[in-house]
Amino acid sequence: MTTKQTIYYTLTDEAPSLATCSLLPIVRAFTSAADIDIKITDISLAGRILASFPDNLNDDQKVEDGLAFLGNLTQDPDANIIKLPNISASVPQLKACIAELQSQGYDIPDFPEDPQSEADKEIQARYSKILGSAVNPVLREGNSDRRAPGAVKAYARKFPHSMGKWSQASQTHADYMRNGDFFSSEQSITMSDAGSVRIEYVDPQGNVEVKKELPLEKGEVLDSMRMSCKELRDFFEASMQDAKDTGVMWSLHVKATMMKVSHPIVFGHAVTVFYKELFEKHGELFEELGVNPNNGIGSVYDKIASLPRSKREEIEEDIHACYEHRPKLAMVDSAKGITNLHVPSDVIVDASMPAMIRNGGKMWDANGQTADTKAVMPESTYARIYQEMINFCKTNGAFDPTTMGTVPNVGLMAKKAEEYGSHDKTYECKAGTMRVVAQDGTVLMSHEVADGDIWRACQTKDEPVRDWVKLAVTRSRLSNTPAIFWLDSERAHDMELKKKVEACLQEHDTDGLDIHIMSYNEAIRFSMERQIRGLDTISVTGNVLRDYLTDLFPIMELGTSAKMLSIVPMLKGGGMYETGAGGSAPKHVQQVEEENHLRWDSLGEFLALAVSLEDVGIKKDNQKAAILAKTLDAATGKLLENNKSPSRKTGELDNRGSHFYLGLYWAQEVAAQTEDEELAAHFATLAKTLADNEEKIVAELADCQGKPAELDGYYHANRETVKRVMRPSATLNAALAAIA
């Protein structure tokens, strides 16, 4: 351990990377006064590509592998990382980035879509590691601590977002399977010793096929569960009939992006049940054409495009005929006629359900009107909490952001903590038996499966669970808030975890703390009852509820989940501070290129930086860091109150202007504090200079707007060019230089 502390700031992509260029000089002006270094680590898509092909680059072009560096750093107790949103690259994005780098003179290979040679296969393997959600799994080496920062909560209380009215007579409800789903079939075991288990499929003749061998740790929890294809399809049919009979819209809410094996299958069944007459009539043709209902009814439209016009029109008429016997569908885009069943990725349950609830239980129909809806989430495990909240809102009315308490989350996330998304252990089955077998042949878990059933297994390691319990106790203590472990008494997995939690709680000092274990319905009800009375309750949950609740509650409380503070206290003692959700915003970059206005809101970075500094203050006993943390939070609060967040309109205050105000308020706060007079004196000048030049700086920051800005690259823009674009105020630059 050194006394000097380094904060690692990620350089990512698109809007966040532009914003960093403007913000960091301001931040450094402050942190240097507390002997804190800020180092940039490149984990941008371009950076990760370049780092993957060092042999193709000359020495000037070679870059450090930022992600690998941070991956190692997560194991360091001193790690302090501020993580900005980055691109989870799709194939088209990857290709565009490769092309850009090649055009800049980097001799990297093309992406081989259909590799044949060994060399191409090796290249594809390297690119595969860059595709998709490649950063989070490496960096999230800890559990999750998410909460609404005080300043943000205060702002929402003072300037509440809009909330739709809930009618007591609303017909909206959550609909889910009562039998045959994962919840009703879940089995779970805890390994008393380390050892391997086999996942096996036994066919009706008794032939055994080993699907996978899993090495498990001592204390590791392994679950298995089965969703019945037949019961799922019967459920869909009954649900659609009921919606038709009762006159409510029908909507489907899954998470096909995350549960990327099981949920597309579930989605596909919804499509073939809804359009059953269509698929009955044209099933063979669709098969020939390669229609995949798991990709939505959109897949039908895509694939029939090549058919002769008359045939295509016949099919289109048959599609429309289906609507006559079916309920109205919730729309993703009424204007374009895109329904809920068009593509599986349009409606994502953790975002769509809170939006619906915030909107008084209504979704959009084909005429662009809002209507009550049957919100279908086949798997009941988590769906029940939405029904509980819907009932609560019908009874008590919409939540009131001006008075409601907050529900922060402590989520089990480290070392994957699988509850879903266990893609490598999810199977669409043939009839027979799926089972988990110990090395000595003992059958540990077993499910009869029929054709089309979905079976999956999930692993949860012991160490993260212990850390999660500790984090819950710590958060409960520090925030003086009751903490509820959401562990369902009717769920096998949760009952295994409950044993661990109960044992683990014994090891901690919980004296004076209010810690409970409740089933999901009890837990959400308890939390909501407190919430409408202005009281806070920590939700301590598994990985899925972490994901769902950190959208659900923030969207009620703050109108968005992007303003949440998201901390990953690493298992090894370090800390990662994630900033605002919602991707890296390509549209924002377009606006900069066209009009030199960056609407990106760096609020998440302000918040993350404050806790990062707070951590330095505590761990290094760095009083100056502690003061900077406190004053930064105060400055952020002031910024929100004074409405100095970026405007969406070109010519008005943008990201850069917002950074200026943060610097101004922060300097004023430091200057005004009395704990450290040296520090106060140090920033008094900056505070004065910025205040005196407020009008001038704001004008300089506005004057550059309205004209196109050249960034010399998109995925791999020229840093110097970006710096010129993002720091246009000579007055501000000079003031910052003066304090350095």
Add this chain to the structure above:
Amino acid sequence: MTTKQTIYYTLTDEAPSLATCSLLPIVRAFTSAADIDIKITDISLAGRILASFPDNLNDDQKVEDGLAFLGNLTQDPDANIIKLPNISASVPQLKACIAELQSQGYDIPDFPEDPQSEADKEIQARYSKILGSAVNPVLREGNSDRRAPGAVKAYARKFPHSMGKWSQASQTHADYMRNGDFFSSEQSITMSDAGSVRIEYVDPQGNVEVKKELPLEKGEVLDSMRMSCKELRDFFEASMQDAKDTGVMWSLHVKATMMKVSHPIVFGHAVTVFYKELFEKHGELFEELGVNPNNGIGSVYDKIASLPRSKREEIEEDIHACYEHRPKLAMVDSAKGITNLHVPSDVIVDASMPAMIRNGGKMWDANGQTADTKAVMPESTYARIYQEMINFCKTNGAFDPTTMGTVPNVGLMAKKAEEYGSHDKTYECKAGTMRVVAQDGTVLMSHEVADGDIWRACQTKDEPVRDWVKLAVTRSRLSNTPAIFWLDSERAHDMELKKKVEACLQEHDTDGLDIHIMSYNEAIRFSMERQIRGLDTISVTGNVLRDYLTDLFPIMELGTSAKMLSIVPMLKGGGMYETGAGGSAPKHVQQVEEENHLRWDSLGEFLALAVSLEDVGIKKDNQKAAILAKTLDAATGKLLENNKSPSRKTGELDNRGSHFYLGLYWAQEVAAQTEDEELAAHFATLAKTLADNEEKIVAELADCQGKPAELDGYYHANRETVKRVMRPSATLNAALAAIA
């Protein structure tokens, strides 16, 4: 204490008194074998009248005062009383009874409706004590223990009653005040010492009027609360508007018969808000006519009947005009056009809400169709439990009588235990302050009141609370069932009780028992979640919830509350066993007089007698009584299973035939048991005789039917005549005589 035990069987009125005449000879054949005496005590309306005027009667006519006798008996630890339903006489019933007695040669005075002389006033005072609910207050010298007997529950599981389907999209809901009601204003104190308090009204000028002086015991709880007239009327207006906007029916659920001061006022406000244009236009005329909206819109129709035709028609048109701007009203009688607002006594919340919930959340509209409804219960204290159950049924579907668990009740009832119906301490206020003041002038509780506000105080004594806690512990132990005290954390009264309960629980052995204190919403949810999983939960409640829940749950579980076992374990140690609810059924007597068929079901007596015998078995260590109790229950179960309950159709098995089968099955059960061979042998002959003559006896019991039966009196029928009518089977009579 003697070893010989007496069971006191009440002789009441109408159908129950006829049934007693047939049943008792059978019962005595069994109890005499266990050295138990059955004594009849006359508490019929006629009997109570005769007992009140001994001076007017000759020695032959004089009767014992049965009610006074039983009233004294309640103080005896050995008391064992079986209490049948009796007439709660209205004035017309009283007069009819007087006339009948006079015609039989009893020289009792007429009822003076408007007494002037001192003598008449004295006569009226005596009759007043006979009017209305005069029996229960004397006999209910204990708390309440109500449950579904095993045989009844088993029958409902095997032959379930119909249940309406609940739609997930149902619009039905409970609507109640969120502010300004009794719940939101409740204050409560516990007397640390015995002493008097004064209820005072202070006018805006500071003048004090003492409304009442109350002597309170040490440990007695006194509550006070206020319902705002303005907020009530605003609530009604908003509620009606909302129902109109959302297209649901509007229905009002109060308990005007029981809360006979406050609820008619509440009802009256609903009427004048619903028909506000009518009352605005004709208010003065209505006042002249003596229209009282507290008696419903029916009062308008009554009072305008005397007006000239043209005026009457104008008003009737104005009534109809009101409906245009108002939601549809739930109907009491669609055919006759009687709405929910016609008279206040037609819709009684504790019966109407369970009926609605059992019917899938629907009530009847003007066209005789069922429809979703806004069920309005202005006072929120108890209304919230109905909303909780409605939400539960929307989420989980209708309850399933074949699998659901049971929710028995232990209710605080002794020594009145006022929570409502404290008529003598309820006031419709003028603007000012209502307060409760100690003898030393300390203001203990105080409410600002506006014109028209309703203020009330309620008393709960300490001894009954202690006994109630003890009873809950006992029931939890004996039935091995969790017990939940329903005490709401946001209710002042309940928080005073909670202190007592917690202290009191310390005094009992609760080892191994599962006893909790929960708020109403938690308690009902907890109970329902267990119930749909087939689990039982004892509800331990105050007096109002006792009343409401012993309708609500039985109607779901059994389709009726009449089949519940209702025990009053007396404070002094004795026991009273109440039989079937639902009044004394005048229509049944009519059928006997016209066709000699008695459809009255004595199931309640069978059940009550079994627990009465069980009590003898325990208290007197009377093994034979214990065996009779067990075998009687088994016989009752068999009777239900074999469908030997009375039919409604003349010519089929009636009350008498049902009694025969009870005797047959009971004798068979006693003969078959092996615990007491002497007893078995004693009843083997009877069992054989009855079985051998089954066809003959049933025929004898059927043959008498179809012709009129003369009872020689209605309120005071001739006992010998009744005996001849009710015991027409010579074969059965002979068999019973043989065993005596």
